[in-house]
Amino acid sequence: MAGLKQVQRQTGVALWRQIADRIREAIGNGAYDETGMVPPETVLALQFGVNRHTVRSALAALAQEGIVRAVQGRGTLIERKERLNFPITRRTRFTAGIGDQAREMRSLLLDEVKEEASSEIARWLGLKPGATVIRLETLREADKRPVSKATSWFPAERFAGIGEAYRKHQSITKAFAELGLADYVRATTEVTAAHADTADLADLELTPGAILLIAKAMNTDLDGVPVQYSISRFAADRVQFTIEN
Amino acid sequence: MAGLKQVQRQTGVALWRQIADRIREAIGNGAYDETGMVPPETVLALQFGVNRHTVRSALAALAQEGIVRAVQGRGTLIERKERLNFPITRRTRFTAGIGDQAREMRSLLLDEVKEEASSEIARWLGLKPGATVIRLETLREADKRPVSKATSWFPAERFAGIGEAYRKHQSITKAFAELGLADYVRATTEVTAAHADTADLADLELTPGAILLIAKAMNTDLDGVPVQYSISRFAADRVQFTIEN
DNA sequence: TATGGTTGTCTATATCAATAGACATTTTAA
DNA sequence: TTAAAATGTCTATTGATATAGACAACCATA
Structure with missing residues (x-):
């Protein structure tokens, strides 16, 4: 086999x-x-x-x-041998999903930018093109080993200050909670694979030729209103995705 | 971006x-x-x-x-530019899922073998290790372009003759129907990515260094009894997976 | 029809990738 | 203690990879 x-x-x-x-x-x-x-x-x-x-x-x-x-x-x-399992469900959360498989979880906020939504981002978030969004660049680690690098967009009006909240709690779920969003669900996830570019090679501590699993995800509140669109790039040799239906 | x-x-x-x-x-x-x-x-x-x-x-x-x-x-x-979308839901079916995105669908049965289940396969299918299973090797094409190569295991007792039925209908769904299983659902899907090995390179008409998206899936009947476990290898530059929750 | 932009072909050179063989060094076990 | 098995190091040779420069052939268009 x-x-x-x-x-x-x-x-x-x-x-x-x-x-x-x-x-x-x-x-x-x-x-x-x-x-x-x-x-x-x-x-x-x-x-x-x-x-x-x-x-x-x-x-x-x-x-x-x-x-x-x-x-x-x-x-x-x-010396080392690992492959983290990452469940993708309606209740997908990075920290909770990986939490029991690694001793130490860490989340770094690399960058925070307020910008105009591209047509694609606007479509995913249900906004007019050109609407203001907040973009966060984050790096997530398990046991001091980088697991994924993510770019997330949020509607700027509803989630002003999410960068600060994320930096404080190191968790999207807790940052949302602080801003008054108690619960949210994963609406759609698109999965592709590609070679890592040099920026990802450096941040994820990979060697050239390495493979990325790329998950493009949209989260909504309980009324179905989009609250987050994100593109996460995972080191393919360190994770697998599990979809339970 | x-x-x-x-x-x-x-x-x-x-x-x-x-x-x-x-x-x-x-x-x-x-x-x-x-x-x-x-x-x-x-x-x-x-x-x-x-x-x-x-x-x-x-x-x-x-x-x-x-x-x-x-x-x-x-x-x-x-000359050419395509990426098929492949939805992964409880009702995931290859032919129906891709059907509207390509003009011509084709499914080839490469090999059919009756064998003893390994411990992993037995676990997935809920059988005793060493129980007899039928293994099918299939190649799926869209518009004469190979999309995925799959290895599937079925309980041999319940689905004797599934190879013949698959060869006739070129569809798992229809083969199941002929054997008295009118409906089934996708229970779990695990997604990983890896480099293609030489066998896959040849069958999927890829060039060395190419990436595969690998989906390990388990289907059950409506009572939750496993009916199929499969490992499908997709050419990563030709498909994307969509998970709708 | 003349010109600029583009792909096609050739020669030459330096470095990386792979093979081949020989032998040293270290550990384990007879 | 000795021998076998394993990694470490060295030299030499061949083919693939990459750079450099020059010029030919072809196409679109001003």
């Missing part, structure tokens, strides 16, 4: 990077759990059909990420 | 491939819609900060995919 590991040449993606990605994925899927170690370099080289030096380049990249640690004479130990 | 195009060196991913991926994405997002053309090679080279020859390698790769076509003296024309 896991699928044979294979690798292609002359594709613009170096073999060592393809192999590093496969091994990272295998670790995340729980292969190698019995030993807690990656197979020996010579075995991996045979499995992937490449030279041992090429495997070493891949393992060096994973060591750089802190995922494995090579010990001379013993082997290559797995 | 689209983000500046940027590109990184010495990452194991060739510059021409990074640039090809960025341009493909930009085309999918509707940039360049006004002209129907990609900017001139010299302009792209300047934007990405690379040599013109490197841009030409990227455009050659996109031409190979049939996405653009270069015309000497005029420029590089955009």
Whole structure:
């Protein structure tokens, strides 16, 4: 079921990077759990059909990420292995959803801007194009490891001061509560995937070629009035989404 | 909002491939819609900060995919541009969901196998480990373009002959109906993203480095009894998922 | 029809990626 | 203590990747 590991040449993606990605994925899927170690370099080289030096380049990249640690004479130990589950339901909330899977949650407000809504944002929030909206750029971490970077838009009139409230509580739910919105629900979520650009690479501490899961979400109050539209970019090798119907 | 195009060196991913991926994405997002053309090679080279020859390698790769076509003296024309929307709800069905977005739908049964359920499959289907299940490998196309490749498991006792029924109707829904299951619902969906392996590259007509959206789904009958567990791999640049709550 | 803008082709050079082989160093276990 | 198994380091060679420059071929249009 896991699928044979294979690798292609002359594709613009170096073999060592393809192999590093496969091994990272295998670790995340729980292969190698019995030993807690990656197979020996010579075995991996045979499995992937490449030279041992090429495997070493891949393992060096994973060591750089802190995922494995090579010990001379013993082997290559797995250091970290995680994939957070992120449920998407009517009651989706980042902090509550991840809360029990990580010891420490953190949310950083990177930027707060008041701007005119683009036609797309206006459509999602049910506003006239050009209406004023507040845009927040946030970075969310679990156990000091960045999980997602999000851009959120709010109607400026109704939620003036949401940046300050968010900075204080480090939670959208609590920020809404402070501004008089006791409850809200997830109306729609669109999920796509893409390669990370350089800005996301830096903020999410990813290596180039990394994949993002992108969730575009619209939240409404209990009367169905849009209160938030957001685009969240998740490190694909650290999360999975669960949709329960 | 689209983000500046940027590109990184010495990452194991060739510059021409990074640039090809960025341009493909930009085309999918509707940039360049006004002209129907990609900017001139010299302009792209300047934007990405690379040599013109490197841009030409990227455009050659996109031409190979049939996405653009270069015309000497005029420029590089955009040939194809699509992203199918795939709703995920309690009533998710592939054919009905995509039906109105493409002219021609097709479903191929690649393989049918009777096997023992692994512990994971047994858990999802509510069976004892080692129980007999039927596994179907299917490829789904929209307008002759492969969209997803799926592996599905069914309880063998209840759905004997589902392979034959699927081959006849080219639809899970109709195959279920023929076997006496008039209706079913989507219970859970897990979404992840990963790089495509070589088997998927070939079947989905992708280029190496391509991204897959992976949906692991469990369907039940109206009494909540599992009837199907499936792992579908979608070409990420051809689809998006929509979750309506 | 002349010109500017665009893609196509060629040569040359430097660096990265991958293979190959040999041997050192460290750990584990016989 | 010894041998086997594993990672670490070094040299050498080949092909892919990227840059640089020059010029040809083609198209649209002033």
